[in-house]
Amino acid sequence: MAVYKCDICGWEYDEDKGCEELGIAPGTPFAELPEDFACPLCGVGADSFSEA
Numbered sequence: 001m002a003v004y005k006c007d008i009c010g011w012e013y014d015e016d017k018g019c020e021e022l023g024i025a026p027g028t029p030f031a032e033l034p035e036d037f038a039c040p041l042c043g044v045g046a047d048s049f050s051e052a
């Protein structure tokens with residue numbers, strides 16, 4: 001699975017791991033994140049992420 005990186009601050013979302021602090025289960029594809037997903041560090045939306 002892929003890793004997506006925030007263009008602003010560099011925080012990474014790893015599809016294999018999900019994001020426990022955001023309540024996202026391991027194995028959740030980036031495309032299936034909630035519509036209100038935002039970077040936990042800088043707050044930008046999914047539009048500002050790029051596949052790493």
Ligand SMILES: [Zn+2]
Nearest residue numbers: 006009039042
């Ligand atoms: Zn960020």
